[in-house]
Amino acid sequence: xxxxxxxxxxxxxxxxxxxxxxxxxxxxxxxxxxxxxxxxxxxxxxxxxxxxxxxxxxxxxxxxxxxxxxxxxxxxxxxxxxxxxxxxxxxxxxxxxxxxxxxxxxxxxxxxxxxxxxxxxxxxxxxxxxxxxxxxxxxx
Numbered sequence: 001x002x003x004x005x006x007x008x009x010x011x012x013x014x015x016x017x018x019x020x021x022x023x024x025x026x027x028x029x030x031x032x033x034x035x036x037x038x039x040x041x042x043x044x045x046x047x048x049x050x051x052x053x054x055x056x057x058x059x060x061x062x063x064x065x066x067x068x069x070x071x072x073x074x075x076x077x078x079x080x081x082x083x084x085x086x087x088x089x090x091x092x093x094x095x096x097x098x099x100x101x102x103x104x105x106x107x108x109x110x111x112x113x114x115x116x117x118x119x120x121x122x123x124x125x126x127x128x129x130x131x132x133x134x135x136x137x138x139x140x
Contacts, residue, residue: 002027003109007034007061011041011087016050032108035061035115038087038099039080048095060102061115067091068100 004023009016038044066072066084106113
């Protein structure tokens, strides 16, 4: 099975459409999105609609997290924060609710998909993933 992994579309509908065209031409069986579909670009609503219309499984990126909960805007530099505030005015309530429902990880195709990890103050940046019976990957 060929799986295309996409991420960081950031509201750029034209680029997203081109990527989707390339995916379709490449005989890809499935697509998974790692988030950051909004922010910066002028068409976040249309990007979210494309993801939803195509039933592309998608995890929540840090930009979606800020849209879902404004308290996370403090994580961003001033330019990114301003972009996110504008983005929020361009999204429908339906799309915001969709974003709020995103998970931080997905386990499909015998793989775990995540956007990344946020920094935890005063803790070294390394992570261990012990494989226990409860954390084994399973196909959904």
